[in-house]
Amino acid sequence: MTTYVTRRGFITLVGSGAAVAAVAGCRPGTDGTAGDQAGGGAATSDVELRLMVWASAAEAERYEEDLAVFTDKTGIGVKLEFLDVGGYQDKLNTLFAAGDPPDVMFQVGRWIGEYATRGVLAELDQFSDVIDLDAVDAGLLEQATYQGKLYGVPTGSTTIAYVYDRELVTGLGLEMPDDTTWTWADFAAFNAAIYEASDGQTYGTGFYVPWLPTITQWARQHGQDLFTSDGTVGTDAATIGEYFQLIEDMRADGGFAAQGVLEDDSAASLEQSLLGRGVIASQIIPANQFSDLNSALDGRLQLMRVPGEVDGARRGYTVTPTLLWCQAAESEHPQEAAQLIDFLTNDPESYGARSIFLGVPANAEVAEVVAAEVSENEQAFVDFTLGVQSEDLPAYDMEPAGTGEVQNILVTLATEVEYQRMTPQQAGEEFMSQAAAALEAAG
Amino acid sequence: MSSTTAERGVSSPRRRKGADAGDRVAYVLLIPWAIGMLFTLIPFGVSLYLAFTDYDLLTSPAWVGLENFAHFANDPKAATAAKVTLVYTFVAVPISLAVALGIALLLNRGVRGLPFYRSAFYLPSLIGASVAIVMLWRSIFGHAGVVNRFLAFFGIDGPGWTTDPDWALMTLVTLSVWGFGASMVIFLAGLRQIPRMYYEAASVDGATPARQFFSITMPLLSPVLFFNLVLGLIGSLQTFTQAYVFSGGTGGPADSTLFFNLYLYQQGFQRFDMGYASALAWIMFVVIAIFTAVNFLVSKYWVFYDD
Amino acid sequence: MTDLTAARVATRTSAQRLVSRLRTRETYREEITGTPGSRFLRHVVLIGLGLVMLYPLIWMVSASFKPSADVFNDTSLIPTQWDLGNYAEGWSALEFPFETYLYNSMVLAVLNILGNIISCSITAYCFARLRFPGRKIMFAMTLATMLLPSHVILIPQYIVFSKLGWINTYLPLTVPAFLATNAFFVFLLVQFMRGLPMELQDAARIDGCGPIRTYWSVILPLTTPALATVAIFTFIASWNDFFGPLLYLTDQMLFPVPLALRQFMSAQGASQWGPMFAMSIVSLLPVVGFFFIGQRYLINGIATTGMK
DSSP, rough: OOOOOHHHHHGGGOOSSHHHHHHHSOOOOEEEEEEEESSSSSSTTTTTEEEEEEHHHHHHHHHHHHHHHHHHOOOOOEEEEEEHHHHHHHHHHHHHTTOOSSSEEEEEEHHHHHHHHTOOOOGGGTTTTTSSOOBBOHHHHHHHETTTTOOOOEEEEEEEOEEEEHHHHHHTOOOOTTTTTHHHHHHHHHHHHHHHTTTTSBBSOOOOTTOHHHHHHHHTTTOOOOOOOSBBBBHHHOOOOHHHHHHHHHHHSSSBBBBTTTTOOTSSTTTSSSTTTTTOOOOOOOGGHHHHHHHTTTEEEEEOOOTTTTTTSSOOOOOEEEEEEEBBBSSHHHHHHHHHHHHHHHGGGGGGTTTTTTSSSSSSHHHHHHHSSSHHHHHHHHHHHHHHSSOOOOOOOOOOOOOOHHHHHHHHHHHHHHSSSSSSHHHHHHHHHHHHHHHHHHH | OOHHHHHHHTHHHHHTTSSTTTTTHHHHHHHHHHHHHHHHHHHHHHHHHHHEEEEEEEOOOEEEEEEEHHHHHOOOHHHHHHHHHHHHHHHHHHHHHHHHHHHHHHTTOOOOOOOHHHHHHHHHHHSSHHHHHHHHHHHSSTTTTTTHHHHHHHTOOOTTTOOOOOTHHHHHHHHHTTTOOOOOOOHHHHTTTOOOHHHHHHHHTTTHHHHIIIIHHHHHHHHHHHHHHHHHHHHHOOOOHHHHHTEEEEEEEETTTOOOOHHHIIIISSSOOHHHHHHHHHHHHHHHHHHHHHHHHTTTTOOOOOO | OHHHHHHHHHHOHHHHHHHHHHHHHHHHHHHHHHHHHHHHHHHHHHHHHHHHHHHHHHHHHHHHEEEEEEGGTTTSSSSSSOHHHHHHHHSSSSSHHHHHHHHHHHHHHHHHHHHHIIIHHHHHHHHHHOOOTHHHHHHHHHHHTTTTTTTTHHHHHHHHHHHHHHSSSSSSHHHHTTTTOOOHHHHHHHHHHHHHOHHHHHHHHHHTTHHHHHHIIIIIIHHHHHHHHHHHHHHHHHHOEEEEEEEHHOOOOGOOHHHHTTTTTTTSOOOOOOHHHHHHHHHHHHHHHHHHHHHHHHHHHHHHHHOO
């Protein structure tokens, strides 16, 4: 795109001037505070941690309940600051910029690179005596590790899956395929059959084409990685082009929703979604949303694996952290903050109210305890995720800084292809050059 | 600041002219304004400084001279964003103003049920950009929304108003015209302020309604029209909330609603490049200042002040 | 223009008489003009337009009476199934009962209205009606503050307020209003004040009024429609402001309505649509009500206030 000189060389020490002082001067001494309180292991009752999450009021109530257990056990207070996801990153970044971040916070895996490179997140390895990670799946931790250092602990794990409206499909006289062996060709044929059997009333599938987890899995099935471990593009134009081509081919025979039908569905109520109304028979979702979706749709849905796992170059599936608990490097109470993260990870009682809402607990032993109490729909998600996790899957690294921008590029290219302003092949080539530039600029 | 200018004010030759004796009291009345200015100017100064730095929000800024501005010159996305913003402005502002003035004149002629109409027209401006409004837009402009269902009556297969890159910006223009109520209220207030006796005097002189419009209404309304024009331009060039809500912050579909302000927000808050974002903001500042200055210069020829 | 001058000559007496004549004009104001046919046509146009403009409110009211599941399914404007429970549920679904958030919003709105009306009108009076060195440059500076996109000053501003210890209080959201920082309103009032006949001021001066008396007894009463506009706009802006409270407030107890409404939304799970729409309607009522009350002053502005 452009030759924007990257700024590694410029970072840190600030010059003079009042303006600088306004921005830089308010940043408290970052390095000194971390060690100060390391000695006093015993919790003091006057410590109040700030925990920032995105949540609805109903969800926040559940978190509060679990946090009260923590305060009972340790005497450490926790102030939950919650807001909706739309303003979350804006506020978090402002707080970081003003040197006033929360002690513990939600992060998304693909943001970590951006924050970790800038040193604002605590390296959690240094709290290994506080945060016990022995029972946490190594593959999950790998996805919270950036350049050899651990920056977050998964709130739980999840994966991606198709949900099919089983009742609609069987009502059309079709049989549900075997999702452990199906190929992309089977997938395309099945979806086209739904469209035909429904007389064009229902498209076989319709999902958010540019969604990164889907494309990641696609690339892995082609023996590639979307991102290499050193943060460059690991796929090629042909692979991306084929993905877009598959969608366009399916669109042509009604297997995939026609141009323009798929709108941003995220804000609609579940019953009101395209899936709920039977406009599409299936969709791809984060598996942890299955329970809510299926109970909203009266149990009509069936979780299905993503196709192409058996005939591809290798397995593409990944089990990923739903979200990460991260700690601010500038936290004034690093030990207590680490204690909180440990509690949220390893204490079954910390799941009392939130249960598996943030994924299957990362600690396998805790997962067993918690999963014994869940509803049937939630059980389906737990079994699905643990089933995939138990299989032999190629390693998956944390996404590099710049991933967010790569996601944006995919969104734009998917629109260009959908509205025939670009061929799938052109989109593949555009992706390679644009994504490379974005990763370069962010790195 | 205010005290030094105040001293100058005392010895101002203007005072000795007699007509403006005592106006130095302005410096006292403007003390709150001066404090407010300070609150505003500090952040302004900082952001101007940041425009010449590499600042990622999370670590301290580092001076890079004109690099951010050089980057702008080679940034095709910034060019796209500028184009989107200008097209939108030049379409939306004239239409909105014309509609607002037209309706205000109609209402000002004396209509039964005036408060009802005025409120109805103003309602869309009251609602704000809440979550509810996003759902509302979908129910109107969605693929199976009201507009397309209406068009289907006539056998027209409506486009994806919000999903098709060729239509999305026009949909935003429509939404902005829909919010004409704010300028309409200002026009109405302006019309109400024109002393009735001017019209009476004119009627006595036998002036036609058209003549009254051009020799009384327009001159006396011109400061308000000018105000709406200047503010409309500034507001439109700075469009953010609508575009943000419309595209969920992406500027999509395919960058067709990537407004300049949205782009710089993305740079600053999502790509951690607040230095570049500040540079973009100051470029925008200069452009808008030029637009506004031209507006003020031209206003000498058509805006009528009674002083 | 000659018509104008003629009219003005007639008024070149004292401020008192002029204002009293201005006040009487309202008696003519509500007279209905046009033939019956043209009046009918006017109403047809206005009602058609009104329906288009009102559609959103009707849609939202309707949605608020539908069960969450039907909000988008049931496309008719009259709910097939009425669900009054949304209101009861929404009122108590959040951490605090909804009146807490309404009260908070009201406090913010009232303070902002007071602040803007007082500070902006005084400032505008100086710029529009007084003559002093530096006036033009100061006015230009005020206008210039409107031109910079606000996102790049958010962080420095946050830091300033944070250094003052104002985080998690209403101060960052209200104090600026008292310091005439809203250039939009200053500009609006300047335009209105400059539109008033200059004879008023001359007359007041002849009557022995100083600049402050003139402001208080002549300019301010005559600017009532514009001040009502400022009040209405401030109320709406403050009532709908989301980003300011988002950044500066962390205690639920202090949250205004827009932040509260977001708490019905879930990123991962099921959002409570019905209650959200119900509370959106509730939160619209004060704005609509305020506008209805405020617009009386827009109309009657001069007639009802007047001078002593």
